[in-house]
Amino acid sequence: MSPNIDLENGIGLDMRLITKRFPGVLAADQVNFSVRKGEVHGLLGENGAGKTTLMSILCGLYMPDDGEIFLGTERNAVEKVNIGSPREAIQLGIGMVHQHFRLVQSHTVAENCILGLSDKSIIINHTEIANRIAAIGERYQMHIEPDSYVWQLSIGEQQRVEILKMLYRNADVLILDEPTAVLTPQESQALGITLRAMAKEGKAVVFISHKLDEIMEITDRVTVLRNGCNVKTVETAETDKEKLANLMVGRNVVFSVERPSFKARNPVLEVDGVTAQNDKGVDAVSNVTFSVKGGEILGVAGVSGNGQQELAEVITGLRRSTEGTVKVGGINLTNRTxxxxxxxxVGxxxxxxxxxxxxxxxxxxxxLIMKAFRGGVVSRGIFLRNEAVRDYSDRLINDFDVDTPDRNTPVRNLSGGNQQKAILAREIMARTEQGTRDNGLLVAVQPTRGLDVGATEVVRRLLLTQCEQGDAILLISDDLDEILSISTNIAVMFSGKIMGIVDGDKADISEIGIMMAGGDKSAL
Amino acid sequence: MRIVIENRIDAPRVIVVLVPIASVAMALVFGGILMSIVGADPIETYAAMAEGAFGSPEQWKVGQYYSITETLVKAIPLMLTGLAVGVAFRMLFWNIGAEGQLVLGGVSASAVALWMGDLIPGIPDSAWVYLPMMAIAGIIAGGIWAVVPALLKAYLKVNEIITTLMLNYVAILWYQYLFNVAWKDPAGYGFPGSAKFGECCKIARISGRLHWGLAVAFISALIMWIILDKTKWGYQIRLIGENVSAARYAGINIGKNIVGVMLLSGGLAGLAGMVEVAGISHSLQEGLNVGYGFTAIIISWLARLNPWGIVLVANMFAAILVGGDQIQMTMGLPGSVAHVLQGAMLFCVLGGEFFQRYRLTVKR
Incomplete structure (x- = not known):
């Protein structure tokens, strides 16, 4: 079974019934994915849906446990291939542009392009290489100076170098992993033009994204993945953002817990007009205002990389804000340590x-004592009380059911779920010991990422228990299901701004999906 | 059939004990091969080294412990500087400047010894006054010399390896200028070196040249052990060394800790300098910058930054150094054999770590 073979254009790539298991996770479950020559094919899905796994298999980083891969040949036939390593993938004409660029900063564009190529001659013919790069650039409308150094280039230009590098290696199948995440709107538009030009030349282009606007704008067809399974492949022209958002998120909320009835208490966290920069010095959070009351879970939904991480860091003192104030329990803590x-x-x-x-x-x-070590529970004066440390950690391990051989085991040997339980135990108990439980704030960022179902449930229940006891909880997550199932209110973040705050009980998935993609709530 | 390298999750106790021993043995075998190449009998040479470092039963019978005391004399500055760099390394702060910190500690302790009496008239000529003052001066000088790179690192993110290394040369050149020119003893018959210290500025001897600086080194090790293993500060240092992001997240002030730890590190190295001038040379003269601060790096690394481990390895290295001097005299071999052995040990122990971390299995 090979879906949608279009003989007119020919198949560029056909992945059939791909299955890939990781310990405890089924990352790809009999996934079919087929791309025609001459099309830009969108691959859409939430984090953890299996997009990256599928593409890592394609470019030789992982071997699939099951399934077959076919590549289109010049005579419009297909040929079964076995991709054992990234080098083999490149030889087969599969090129991937990763989110994090693989460029040598101190080399020129031309030097980066020929890096790793096994050329037989020892002498590098600079003119010839430069000419070829210029020709490729012209053909696909990517202007780039072959002799400029990579460190001199902007992020958008560096991305073009990555694409050039793949084209220089004669890639026929090009995969771009969330290419617009690092681009300005103008650069994204230029990228769209380049991708269309490449499709026109008969290349098969895979465009991974979870931004619905771009998918609608750039792609010919879209395949939606969810939880490692195919959901659907559709013609872009025959769908719209709302339908795609529903496909991506899924209507069924897998996990459902009793949401606590919300009793209005005093605001614990007040964020007013906060603006903050990311590590590159670009505004990642701009003019964000909201508050979280005791007993409330405010879920912050959004595609990762839209400022949620930076926001959490500002609220916990790990990042400076350039404007605005952060108050916890009425105390102004803006830019404190x-x-x-x-x-x-604040946990x-x-x-x-x-x-x-x-x-x-x-x-x-x-x-476990990372936060409590200062307090009287485990220390006296300048000394740590070893016995108290022992009792305290045993109590936490016991109360929070952390599965570990003993308290002296290096924490890296624990499973992800147990590591997360340890963190939760620490964050919750440190505040209890300090007696600040009543107006506590818990900032939980991706609390269940990478955890299995059981651990996920434990973590969510712990958050709910804290909330019932009067804590304010700021839940930041890429997992919309998680946000929907336990939040009192839901704020949606897009490119550093809060697009809107909706009541958790009345939340409409497609509405949130549109806001996550930067759409206007009122435009619906 | 192929050999596969696998990650060990937990190294068994046998491996943890056996690998370092096997590594040292490997280094000795390597040294033995080198000796054979230059035409010396390895067993005979090692025996001569051991005798040089520890003496022989005949000597012990007649109450001669010169070899052992000489080994301990060398071990004192090695222990102190080993502890100094060890505490900084625990935090992953690469203090390569213990040599300069030691030298300046010796210089400022000498200044106190030579001129405190003139500056503060009426101060009693007592060792109980002078020695503590000299120690404080040494600690402060070493500490200041170490705090400069610490501040640069903490607040301007300047690479500490470069700054600590370069400041060594500044310190050493100053020290050479002082004992060769500025502080040269006018009554010294033209020889370089300051005037001899007064009696109250000398650390009392135990036996031979061995002095009570030995106690200073052991007490320092005890204090370091308590700080690192028993206190909140030690916990913070460990956390910073293991994961600086986690430490920041736990509310630990990284900059303050870098400065604090380097004050301690430089202070210990400075104390080593003070102990050397007050215990051995009794004046500021040639011989302070003989590489203790650099050997300390190897020592603390071999000891896995454990204070008692540093004490042990420092004594072992001192024995190799003294034994090396001995074979130079008795067997006509170059003294640098000792340095070759030190280097070989570092290589073998670092290489041995591979076997602690990974396991080789044969798969077919």
Whole structure:
């Protein structure tokens, strides 16, 4: 079975019944994906839907557990291929432009283009290479100076170099992984023109995105994935944003818990007109205003990379804001250091569990006291009380059901779910011990990312319990199901702004989907 | 059939103990091969080294412990500088400048010894006054020298490897200028070196040249162990060393800790300088910058930054150094054999870590 073979254009790529398992996760479940020559094919899906897994298989990074891959040949036939490594993928004419560029900053464009090519001659013919690059650039409307150094180029230009690099290697199938995530609207538009030009030349272009506007604008067809399965492949011209949003998110909320009845309390977190920059010095959060009351879960929905991470960092003291104020429990904590936030009852479940939330080589016990070590529970004067540390960590391991051989095991050896339980235990208990529980704030960023169903449920229930006990919870998640199932209110973020805040009970998925993609709520 | 490298989740205890021992043995075998190449009998040479470092039973019988005391004399500055760089390395702050910090510690302790009496008339000529003052001066000088790169790193993100390394040369050149020119003893018959210190500026001897600086080194190790293992500060240092993002997230002030730890690190190195001038040379003269601060890097790394491990490895290295000097005299071999052995040990132990972290299995 090969869906939609269009003999007129010929098949560029056909992946059939691809299955890929990771420990505990079925990342791709009998997925079919077929791209014609001469089309731009959108691959749409939420984080964790299997888009990246599928494309990593295609470019030789993973081997599929099951399934076959066919590539189109010049005579419009198809040929079964076996892609064992990235090098083989390139030899087969499959090129991928990753989200994070693989360029040597201190080399020129031309040098980057020939990097890794096994040319037989020892001497590099600069003129010839430059001419070829210029010719490719002209053909696909990408102006780039072959002799300029990569570090001199803007992000958009660097992306063009990545594409050039693939074209220079004669790629026939081009995969772009969320290419517009790093581009300005103007650069995105230019990219669209380039992609259309490449399709016109007979190349098969795969465009991965979860921004519905771009999918509508650039692609010919769209394949939607959800939870590692095919949902549908549709002609772009025969669908609209709302339908795609529904396909992407799915109507069925898999997980449902009793949402707590919301009793109005005093606002715990007040964010007023906050603007903050990302690491590159570009405004990532612009003029955001909202408040979270005790006993409320405010879910922040949005495609990742739209400023949610930066917002969470501003609210926990890890990032400076350039404008606006952040108050917790009525106390102005704007641009104070993280410890001030901790003392004022702010708990933080960071999105990057391993990179920020834990010190992997240290023991479970050392990780559990990361916030409480200053307080009297485990220390006296300048000393840590070893016995108290032992009792405290055993209590947390026990109360929060953290599955670990013992408290001295390095925390990196725990499963993701148990690591997350440890973090939750720490963040919740540290505040209890400090006696700031009543007007506590918990900032939870992607709290269930990468967790299995059981652990996901435990984490969500813990958040709900905290909420019932009067904590204010700011839940930032890419997982719309999660936001919908436990939030009291839902704020949608897009390119650093809050597009709107809706009541959790009356939330309409397609409305949220449109706002997530930057659409205007009123335009519906 | 192929050999596959697998990650070990938890290294068994046997491996943790066995690998370092096997690594040191490997280094000795490597050194033995080198000795054979230059025409010396390895067993005979190692025996001579051991005798040079620890003495022989005949000597012990007649109460001669010169070899052992000389080894301990060398171990004192190695222990102190080892502890100094070890604490900084725990935080992943690469203090390569212990040599300069030691030298300046010696310089400022010498200044106190030579001129405190003139500056503060009526101060009693007592070791209980002078030695603590010299120690404080040494600690402060070493600390200041270490805090400069710390501040540059903490607030301007300047790479500390470069700054600590370069400041060594500044310190060493100053020290050479001082004992060769500015502080040269007019009554020294033209030889370089300052005037001899007064009696109250000398650390008392235990046996031979061995002095009570040994106690200073052990007490320092004890204090470092308590700080690193028992205190909140030690916990913070460990957390910063393991994951600086997590430390920041836990509300730890990274900049303040860098400065604090480097004050401690430089202070310990400075104390080593003070102990050297007050315990051995009794004046500011040639011989302070003989590479203790650099050898300390290898020592603390081999000891896995554990204070008691540093004490152990520093003594082992001191034995190799003294033994190396010995074979230079008795067997006519170059003394640099000792340095070759040190280098070989570092390589073998670092290489041995591979076997602790990974397991080789044969798959067919």
């Amino acid at each position: 993280p410890d001030k936030f901790i003392f004022n009852g 933080h479940i960071p999105g990057d569990r391993i990179g920020v939330g834990l010190a992997g080589n240290l023991s479970v016990s050392d990780n």
